[in-house]
Amino acid sequence: MVVQAGIVAMLAALAAVRFTSVAGPAGLRFRHDGAASPEKYLVETMGSGCALLDFDQDGQLDVFLVNGGPTPAYRPKTPLRNRLYRGSGPTAGHKFRDVSDQAGLAPNTAYAMGAAAGDYDNDGFPDLYVSGFKSSVLYHNNRDGTFTDVTRRAGLENRTRWESSAAWADFDNDGRLDLAIANYLEYDYSANAWCGERKPGFRMYCHPQNYEGLPAALYRNNGDGTFRDVSEQAGLHAAKGKGLGVVAADFDNDGWTDLFLANDSVRNLLFRNRGRGPSGPAFEDVTLASGAGYSEDGAAEAGMGVDAADYDGDGLLDLFVTHLDFELNRLYRNRGGMRFSDVTMASGLGRTAVLYSGFGTRFADYDNDGWKDLVVVNGHVLDNVSLYRPDVRHAEPMMLYRNVNGRFQDASREAGEAFAAPRVGRGLALGDYDNDGDLDFLVSSNNQAAELIRNDGGNANHWLALRLVGRKSNRDAIGARITLRAGDLIQHEQVKGGASYLSSSDPRVHFGLGSHAQADRLEIAWPSGKRQVLEGLRAGRLLKIEESE
């Protein structure tokens, strides 16, 4: 009887989870400008990313939204700008205020793509890397509400590469965040081709197969505010890709952060971190044997966004990669020893989004039941795709998949209007912006308004959020592995670098605890090698945990 009552209560709680779009009322009035032109430059299709970060360390998440930029066919009178919005607390209604001018963000001189927040100098305030098309910026956080462009001084100038997603992580476990960057492809406006039929309205953006790919880049943090390009020495030049998504995580639980890149139309890349070499991190390309480079039977697909999480509770991080229409979004189950199986069909994800093109994605336990669910933002790359594929639309709804004991169910229809609305979705960042104990979503769309999607009702179940602060380890604790036990519920999580598409999420680690009012045991394996155990942690709060001496 007690069990039945518990189940009824849980079902009632789950039925109540709804998502509401609140950007406008919350003060986020940002519209992305994708520089669309008749020239159909490929860059126009990409959209730009977004970030949830607490740049002023006041405990309230702030929002950073990336904008496009000028192209030879598009020179807006008012230069396009990325925008920073400061979040406020409950007394101010969790509203956001545009503080871009005060923060010192400059107008975009080139097309901006992604955002990656990370405290590279361990001063306690997140810095910001903004990747872009042949121009990228590293903003140092001055700890007074302003940022300084330190790109040149840091040695991160980019004049030649099309950078997409970026990930901060400490790849050599020296206590400092390094920077991994997915590079897309070799492209120049002057060599733009005509693709599609030669009749009015039918010109299309060209497929990436028309261009050469690029290897990923790795910049090692020298510890003095500068970085050194160690891509080649680290082994990343062994393979070219067409990188759009990147996630840095420890897939074999050996204490060294590995690197996965989602590539567009060529195989993904999985680099196993073999530990510190003479000049920093040393990687081995294990893509082929890993099974995570291709679809189940060896087809390279249009990889866009990516995330890693332990969806099935076996202690190993699995991978999820989003793709274009008619290519399924793939779930790769980690079987240990850097071997993955494509379980897309068996997991229930299957063909549920076959007509959609997935971009930003995150595993997110939106209902706090202790199982990692999945969120995907969709939107085709071609503005005129319906001329070629009548069942496919440019703007598409988001998808929400509920994880029920390791199998996914499409929960999009029950998620509310915010999920159903069609959009040309690109970036997705995850975080509890209103600190109410459930995960909200920030979405950026190409040529459309950014959205803040509030989770209403996810906190009906218990939860616990952690903010890990490294001492010997990097201060953001990226690379930390966490095991949480609450009754019969055991969860494994990592503080990861990168993930999603062009976006950066709240670094706090969120655990749903279901009906458990406390976490019985929490074990943290810090990147430094130190292990820390905490017991009897009351649910319903954000816990700051500093690495023990």
Place this chain on the structure above:
Amino acid sequence: MIRLVLVLYLAQQPEEGMRHLREALTHSEQGRHEEALRALEKAEKLLPATFQLQYMLGEAYWSRSEFQKARRHFEAAAKLDPRSAQAQFRLGYARQLLGDAAGARQALEAALGLEPGLALANLSMGHLLAGEGRPGDALPFLERYAASRPEDLEARLAIARILSQLERREQAIAQLKAAQNLSPEEKRIYYLLGQAYSAAGQAEPAREAFAAFSRLEAAEAARKRLGQSAPYLGAR
């Protein structure tokens, strides 16, 4: 069979509607699918709803990748003639493609109930069950299909994938070797072989299979590069 029934049916219909339908049949046979669809749409306005017309409309929309519309017409056709295994199969396949697994299973079960040997319905059911994480249940359907089409590479590959999932690796490798005889330049075979050998702990054959896969993939990429100006559409 469907065509024969259609010809017989045409003889009994009003003149103008019949004319459109005849035109549609001719266009369809000559591969002019757009014209066939236009003629069918005209015929639909003039003729009563019949199985043949709905089925042909389903096929026409299918060929245009308009799967929602195709599904609706196959649904109508199946309703008009519940004894048509072919209509049930097409409906099941359309539902499967559109992500309606439960609806697909219902229609495929109906198709196989009417005609257990219907090869493509067996194949679809096998894929559907595999997709539901039931490889053991999927295998007999795929094997039934493969028995009727021993030269079908896709069936061999599907069976090999299922056997790998069931960790019957030696049998998977045997299927893949049979597939290799059918199509020695098919890169997927070598990828699956590499995975199977690798999972079985046979490093050297795995390395050889992956090397063959990489060689074939590079050749394919070079061919694609020659065909520049490809539009940005996902692979079907």
